[in-house]
Amino acid sequence: MKFGVVVFPGSNCDVDCYNVVKNVLNKDVNYVWHKERLNDLDEYDCLILPGGFSYGDYLRPGAIARFANAMQGVIEFANKGGLVLGICNGFQVLLEAGLLPGAMQRNKNLKFRCHYSFIRVENSKLPFTLECSEGQVLKIPIAHGDGNYFVDEETLQQMKANDQIVFRYCDEDGNVTEQANPNGSIDNIAGICNKKGNVLGMMPHPERCAEDVLGSTHGKLIFDSIIKYLESRVENAR
């Protein structure tokens, strides 16, 4: 089982993702440099697009990164059913690359926001959420200036029908309220997946809460889910 962490110029959560996979989950992981033309990503089982400020967020977060050489490979990898997890800036890149529907706007209060938030798991059948239960509340940090997710009403309805809304901001008890929405996202959306369920984008940072010493281990559930899914896939193949 092998993970890849895609590194764009300006990525800065790449080391954090790498650290969790390597030292907390004890799995194989490589950095994938943005200039690489990836014809064969078959060696990877899951690609992570980390948080940060790819290309300085110039123009628009993720807008330049989508043109990086490595992204062509990521798109092909995703189309073949490979698991792709985009976190924060990685989520923004996935939106810009068209792997996920919708777009990001500046936070409603126009300020960067960093703090712990609560999200409710809306779909626990995905490779990324197997280890969670439906309605489970996760305590997980956010840190972004552009996390105000928007999508048109028609697409939103389709996404709902397809179970593509994966996480929504909520309070400690799981109530999805306006007050619990840190950035103005439509429908309190914190994370979504594509129709096939193999590409997940989320604004909160699971890699920041996967160890006891950091105050929460809820983020580890996401990584544990991926591993469990990949292991069962191997089993099934046998």
Added chain:
Amino acid sequence: MQDKKLWRQMGLTDKEYERIKEILGREPNYVELGMYGVMWSEHCSYKTSKPVLKRFPVKGPHVLQGPGENAGIVDIGNNLAVAMKIESHNHPSAIEPYQGAATGVGGIIRDIFTMGARPIALLNSLRFGELETERTRYLFEGVISGIADYGNCMGIPTVGGEVYFSDSYAENPLVNAMCVGIIKHDEITRGKAAGIGNPVMLVGARTGRDGIHGASFASEELSEDSEERRPSVQVGDPFMEKLLLEACLELMKTGAVVGIQDLGAAGLTSSSCETASRAGTGIELDVSLVPLREEGMTPYEIMLSESQERMLVIVKKGREEEVRKIFEKWDLTAVTIGRVTDDGMLRVLNGGRVEAEVPADSLAEGAPSFPKESRRPEYLDEATDLDVSCIAVPTDFNKVLLEILGSPNVASKEWVYNQYDYMVRTDTVVQPGSDAAVLRIKGTKKGIALTTDCNGRYCYLNPYTGGAIAVAEAARNLVCSGAKPLAVTDCLNFGNPEKPEIYWQFENCVDGMSKACKILETPVISGNVSFYNETKGRAVYPTPVVGMVGLIKDIEKVTTQSFKNEGDMIVLLGETREEIGGSEYLKVIHGIEKGNPPELNLELEKRVQQCCLEAINFGIINSAHDVSEGGLAVALAECCITGGLGAKIELEKKEIREDALLFGESQSRIILTLSPENHKLLEEIVSKYDVKAEVLGWVSGDSLTIDLIENQNNNRSYRKIINLKVREMEKIWRGKLECIMD
């Protein structure tokens, strides 16, 4: 040149100009004069402060690099060390708050990775006027977003610091940025241009016309004309710096680097002459080889530009291609612009033509330096003349406590730090809002604690005591988190030192700090001086900010200020005296900023800290919080609010005023909580250090209540003087800044 007295425009005195002529044996040309102008500015040369700075203790068993380099370095074991430095960006931030603060952060980060260290944390110490005026809110908002955008984009967590508001900073906000890095002992790189013939390379961003004469600008008072200085403020590009950081650290691992120095104040001039001066060599460089952002730049402009995100690298001869490849990988330029020479000269060529040729060390070290006249300021008599008997003791202490909790100086700074990414790099174990920030050191069981401290009002009322308290409180904050204080980096912010009264403040602050540093065994390993924080003859409060690092042996034993368990016993280490002079209470409730600041007994301070640390290391302490602004009542309220728990307190009526008991700011006090069964163990430790430890009460319920016990004729009577719901206190404390700003 002689007629126009051009040197004066460049900030040089007539005497200094004569000295330059002596050094050169001729008149300097325009380029040379500009180079001396910036290098001999106060900002670059420390000519006024140097004689006083020598009083700081700078040595210690852990010190690997003291003052004089880009940053100080202190050993933390496991072949690891911490690099740290704090620096001011006050003047630029007063003119252009966003860019001023952003480039302040950028500059201090470069100082850290220049040493070969990986930056792992940022802190900042900020001072503004009162938030009532629109201009102050504009400055405050701009500075915070400047710091946030730069640090966030770099992926370096901003984990701590302080913000104070006082009218004295209305025209001159203070923006001090601190950066901390981690490095292996054998990877320390220094800013030396050694090895005759080695190529000198300029790497990173291209050079533009921004920030020309920024260093000189920082060495004069602000005035109405300062707005014209806006072009002296540099513009930051954190994305570029992120690339530069990664490229430089990658490069330093190759072993091809002989020396490296960032281009900060005075740009190419300072980096070249300083690296040459440290190595006792010379440098010859050609400005026509410098990659430019705009056409038609003159040699003068190129040498003085303070364009950000650039580094000067002295490389082992023959390995230039390696350097170029690494920078190409990061889409950055790396160009050879000169070489190290043996003649001690800084020679600036423009193609074939010599544009400047001066002894490198005369630029870097040659500024005539002498102590200034020093005189005790007259204001002190009036300011410390406070008859407390004329100040009425309030009757409603609930109201007083709520008012102080809502004072911007005491209120939660969440509005500020929630704009900072304080969690990136996944090392932040204690987040902003406790006494000190704590980071784990991956791959070890250890952690480091970080803080910045200074009470400018204390320093104004008594510079010596104020300076000492800044050090003592910083150390106390670290101890409260379970860390042993290791070393200091300081940022000394004062008015115009040419005024004897300001120089006196400066000397006395430094003396007070030095004494405290000696006794608490925390040497000063790096720092920065910022003078001329003065507008229309009005200087800021003397503000010698202390940044401190401490070592935590076992990250599992980290302690925070919040109350943890219902039923825990609350103990006060130290003693409360009748000291309300210079307190936040006097300012907020009575509108008075006068009196003597609290006394500081450094020997007692040390024993209190040692006692607290031993108890924490023993594993019996559940929370620890330093008592500072707002006194005992505010400190207890903070423990309650952050822990979401109430407390029942019973205080013996002492021979001191009730307002002093609740809100006085006596030093050397720490609030601890522990399980009642561990009380005996604590008492043993306490008696060992000869420290007073008074049981105040218990963690209990959802309110903070304080009863005063009076003993009269063997009758104990109880009087409730504080009774507030934690939720009510929290609402005011947490919401105040947001309420003012949004």
